[in-house]
Amino acid sequence: MTAIDLRKRPGKASMGSDRAAAMDSPTVVASPALQRLRTAHKGLGGVELLRATIQTEFPGRIAAVSSFGAESAVLLHMVAQVDPTTPVIFLNTGKLFGETLRYRDRLQEKLGLTDIRAVGPHPADLVARDPHGGLWNADPDACCFIRKVLPLERALKGFDASITGRKRFQTNARAAMEAIEEEKVRGTGEPGTAVGTRFKVNPLADWTQEDLETYLDEHKLPRHPLVKDNYLSIGCMPCTERVPEGGSYRDGRWVGRDKDECGIHLPNNLDGDGI
Numbered sequence: 037m038t039a040i041d042l043r044k045r046p047g048k049a050s051m052g053s054d055r056a057a058a059m060d061s062p063t064v065v066a067s068p069a070l071q072r073l074r075t076a077h078k079g080l081g082g083v084e085l086l087r088a089t090i091q092t093e094f095p096g097r098i099a100a101v102s103s104f105g106a107e108s109a110v111l112l113h114m115v116a117q118v119d120p121t122t123p124v125i126f127l128n129t130g131k132l133f134g135e136t137l138r139y140r141d142r143l144q145e146k147l148g149l150t151d152i153r154a155v156g157p158h159p160a161d162l163v164a165r166d167p168h169g170g171l172w173n174a175d176p177d178a179c180c181f182i183r184k185v186l187p188l189e190r191a192l193k194g195f196d197a198s199i200t201g202r203k204r205f206q207t208n209a210r211a212a213m214e215a216i217e218e219e220k221v222r223g224t225g226e227p228g229t230a231v232g233t234r235f236k237v238n239p240l241a242d243w244t245q246e247d248l249e250t251y252l253d254e255h256k257l258p259r260h261p262l263v264k265d266n267y268l269s270i271g272c273m274p275c276t277e278r279v280p281e282g283g284s285y286r287d288g289r290w291v292g293r294d295k296d297e298c299g300i301h302l303p304n305n306l307d308g309d310g311i
């Protein structure tokens with residue numbers, strides 16, 4: 037697999053200060069297949085929706101996507117209950133906290149997940165766009181694009197659906213999120229990769245922070261070690277800060293920037309984490 041030449045993408049002379057994530061976002065669609073899925077599983081959430089999609093709708097063709105962040109243990113515990121061999125895609129951007137990598141190992145052992153796939157940026161993309169590792173500061177959208185968006189697109193090739201841990205309360209862009217969505221495959225820029233659609237399953241869409249805390253307690257799941265230091269939403273180290281007392285959930289992400297999503301979940305009808 038070759039690295040994408042970011043400079044050759046249509047309508048984009050260079051990554052520069054443009055919003056790469058928005059340009060390359062998938063388009064939300066609503067096919068008869070989506071309508072059928074929503075009707076068939078209306079009202080389902082949590083582990084019931086996971087059972088329906090992992091075992092019935094997309095057996096062998098669905099993968100979970102996890103950041104192993106602050107509340108990731110909830111979704112991963114549910115996935116493991118349904119089928120611990122479900123592929124779990126972990127975006128190892130190369131900029132994560134060491135605590136996150138150790139937390140991933142701890143959860144893998146505790147939950148018995150057998151297929152965690154750590155995917156990372158293509159070396160050629162790093163050489164071309166981020167040779168000194170400072171792109172996160174110069175152009176965070178471009179950094180997220182090569183470290184998260186493209187690796188996820190490569191990892192999801194061949195899957196008909198992905199599972200996310202997104203919640204409506206997290207950001208404005210997620211406030212109207214449905215439990216099941218459908219998007220055009222955005223591809224990696226390589227010929228033949230932007231074909232068809234892919235479903236996105238959001239079993240925690242209507243969960244609140246309190247629901248998550250209760251679940252973590254009831255199932256005695258380990259917390260990400262940085263949560264106790266007031267990191268409420270945990271992504272890459274350069275772009276994540278503690279949330280000051282009284283601050284809100286995403287206040288520690290991309291502080292001082294007009295950015296609250298990394299781009300992997302942005303449909304192009306929104307201007308707006310995912311992970």
Ligand code: SF4
Binds near residue numbers: 172176177179183298
């Ligand atoms: S969160 Fe920051 S360091 Fe991580 S990929 Fe995005 S811009 Fe780069």
